[in-house]
Each structure stands twice: as structure tokens, then as C-alpha cells.
Amino acid sequence: MSLAVLEAPAAPIRFAPRQTPEAMAPAASSKPRCSNCHLRELCLPSGMSSSDVMRLDGLDSLMFARRRMRSAQTLYHEGERFQFVYAVRSGTFKSSLTLADGREQVSSFHIAGELMGLDGVAQGNHASSATALEDAEVCAIPYAHLTELAAGSSGTQHLISRLMSREIVREQSLMMLLGSMNAEERLAAFLLNLSKRLKARGYSASEFHLRMTRAEIGSYLGMTLETVSRTFSAFQQQRLLEVDKRHIRILDPDALAGAFEIRVH
Amino acid sequence: MSLAVLEAPAAPIRFAPRQTPEAMAPAASSKPRCSNCHLRELCLPSGMSSSDVMRLDGLDSLMFARRRMRSAQTLYHEGERFQFVYAVRSGTFKSSLTLADGREQVSSFHIAGELMGLDGVAQGNHASSATALEDAEVCAIPYAHLTELAAGSSGTQHLISRLMSREIVREQSLMMLLGSMNAEERLAAFLLNLSKRLKARGYSASEFHLRMTRAEIGSYLGMTLETVSRTFSAFQQQRLLEVDKRHIRILDPDALAGAFEIRVH
């Protein structure tokens, strides 16, 4: 296993002129359908039978609505009642917890096609908060509908289990990272994971724009923002990266991967 | 949330003379039944309807067998095909990953009544290995049977989802610990969590015997075995603990809790 470590961090990268929320608005009036969605290969439907996807599409649109988010808006807060699972349509989110001293601990980043909110199933309340790191759009999927669907379809039932299990595995990898890697290894793992996820979505694997601050990266990786910044500079001096604020170009992915040769077996 | 952080670590503590595996052997010949099990309140059946438990009991015993383990034996290896979920009947286990350099990363500890192996659902292979830290006994529950049961019972379906989600939440807390706590806070959190879990099983919350080495604790908490040892000594000097090798007595649980006042909200 090659460190799924960071199946979580993310940043949707679009170099094409960004659509403004206004430009995208008209589309929202039509009923969203999984079967038409450009993310159906990556998102929830990828593990569902076409008949189940159609059943999902057939559900009341009020209960399965798109929701437009502005940067810095919070989709749900920790402790809030858990009702929906959210699929990211566009934009980037962070999941985080607030510690007693006011500091926040970022537990994951989510990009287009990824699901958020499954941690709420355990208690019926969200265990973390989800905040948009840029203007974004999500599909709100009522969890009750999903379980209803699952009741009649072992395929969908398995899908939900697999998605949750994947989350468990992802977090195990992150624990590994936090427990046994130094600053350079952590940042390298983060960037390579991000790169991989972007590539799967058709974006460039070697050049992208980070949507999160140094502080957020640091919180996620268990280091301070200063150390993140210094490590970026170090990578640049080693000619592994070109860094211009949040714009990243990976020059030597292999050397970067070599920075964290922590592989199993 | 009061740091579920360590819903994982553990150590079943029995001061009563330990039964030898031989002494327990005869019991194994009878068909194990959840409905009789002394752990039914804690284990899988706690979230199931009695009719579902009976259906679980009705399944072929060959497919739902107890398995006796010797200390240091491995129940399953990472990468191995995922077929069973295991419930710990007695003894303690660790889950771990092996890093490229040969070091092991412990990702959780499991005590009686706890489930292991759900990380295998994602890929169909176990993502981690499970090793007995002492002589132990598990129930092997075929995952296929569980999903079959779930197909006909939304209650069991929800239970599986809840168990997985709980695992996600647990790991999030651990990430929080690894990302933002110092050595004393980590060890305090570990001990208090362990204490809580033991108490739930009827053991003393204030005095127990660790089944894992300092190195294993260190791996789990992201620190070296020397630091674990020094931190135990420091707690002892602060009169928070009495430590004699693996025997622990918590003298001042409140002060210990104060050592990691990292609570949400």
C-alpha cells in the first residue's frame, strides 16, 4: 500500500477562468441528476448500479438539493444533527474540530467528487465541521434516503460500507504519517496525494493551486505554519518544487516520493 | 466531546488468577451463541434486535467460530483477503502496519467486546494486521453473513454503519492527539481512555495491567519508548500514578485529565 495517507487533503485546481457563482446560478434551477453529473464516475454513483442511480434521481428534489456555498461558509458544524451526506460538486472544503483552547484541528480536505459527513452516522451528530475554502457547490444527500435505498439493494449497501471503510483506512494512513514522519516527509506525502487526486479528476498532476492556507496545511499535518513555509522553501531549494504562494509546480515527483519511502512490505 | 481519542487502546485486566488456555478449552466445543455471551451488552449484539441476534446464532457454527489465540500470534495480516470481522472475547490485540524500514506503526488496541477488521471492507483486503498481546479468544464473524443479515434488517444495517462511523470518529480523535498534544497529554489521554473502557467491562478503572510494551504504546502515541518511560516516571513523581512496570494505579484521575484539557467547545 502506497500511503493512501492523504486520501483526504485536496484542492480543486482550475486554471481556466473561474466561473463566478452568478455565472453558475441558472443551472441550479434544474433538478440535479446523478445520471447526468460530470462527476458520476468519481462520486457516489460510481459504485452504484444504474437502476439505483435512477432511483436516487427519482427522489424528491427538495430532499436532494444542490447547495451553493461562499468561501468561508460552513456547511455544517460539529455537534449539529446529522441528516445529510454531502458530495462536493465544485470547490474545496476542510473538515475540522475546534479544540478547547480555540485552536482548530483540520482533519481532512475534500475536493470535487468526494463525500463529506459520514462521521455523523455514529452519534447522529456531526463529529466535525465542514467549511468551504472557496466558493463551492455540494449535493446534499439525505442519509435516510440512502439507507432506504440500501435496504432494497445490497449493492448500495455495500457501497456505503466501502465508503466508510475507505475513510477508516485513509485515517489510518494519516495516523501513520502523524506518528512517524518528519516535516519534509509529511509535506511531500500531502502534495503527492493531492496531485494524485487532482489527476484522477482530469487536472494537472504537476501544477496546481492550493486552496488552503499554510496554517490549515500545518494543522492537518501536525506542524506549525512556519514549518510548512520553511519546508516549501527547502523543497524549492532542492529543486523539487516551484512555489509561488499557493501556486505549486512539482518538478521532481520521484524525488519527492523518495522523501517518504514509507511503504508497507 | 471528551476526546474519544483512544477508543482503541486497551488491556483487559484480570487480577483474578488467569485461566489457562487449557482450562478454557472444553468450552470451545459447544456452539458459541451471542445470546448467551457475557459480552453481548458490549459487543455486536448490543446494537441488534433480539431476532437478528437469534438469526446470527442460527448460522452455521463452522462459519461463525471461536478461535483461540496464543500471545504474539497474528489473527490476520495486512493485505490478506478480508473475510471475517472479529470480536474479541478475551485478551488484548493490537492492530498495526509495517513500514518500509521495518518499523511497525500501531494503529489501535482492542479489548474484550471490541470489533476488529472493519478496515478490510474498503479493498477486500485487510489494511492492517491484528496480533494478540496475550493469550486470547475471538469470535470470527463472516462478513458475508453480516451483510446478508443486514439485507433483511435495517437495524443491523444501521448497526454496521454506526460501528464503522464510530471507528472514523475514533481515528479523528487520535489524529487530533497526534497532531496537537505533547508527550504528557498523549499518555494521559491514553491511560484515561483505557481506564474508561476497562470500567465499562467491569474492571477497575483505577488499577490495571498493561498488556503492551512501552514500544507499542510509543508507536501508537507517536513517541519513542524512552519518552513513554520517562513520562510514566514523571507522572509518578507528580503523584498522578503509581507505576510498577506494566502495573498501573491511577492516583489522581482529575489531575491526569487536567493534563489534556483539550475539549471541544
Next chain:
DNA sequence: CGCATCGTTGAGTGAGCTCAATGCATGTGG
């Protein structure tokens, strides 16, 4: 324009790491 946010860099410090020695308990074989 002024203020806030973000990122970079420097200097000094310290928590936890590495390396090493020692003690204790247990197991094994002569």
C-alpha cells in the same frame, strides 16, 4: 488609504529524539 490576512524568514529555545549503559525478569540448556 488603512487594516487584516497571509506568507516568508531569522534567532533562540526546548521537547523529544538518538545512543548508550544498566538492571531486572524470564527462559533455556548444560
Next chain:
DNA sequence: CCACATGCATTGAGCTCACTCAACGATGCG
């Protein structure tokens, strides 16, 4: 039963990586 080996825990000494505190520039927003 003793000699020896092995595994685990403790403790010390020194070092280093990442932290804290601080200053400063760039960017963007009201």
C-alpha cells in the same frame, strides 16, 4: 541449579528538529 541469553524498562547525556516569538513584505478588502 547455575550460567547465559533475551526481552523489557529505566535513566543519563547530548543533539537536533521543529517550535515560539518576532519582524517584515505582499495582497486584498471595506
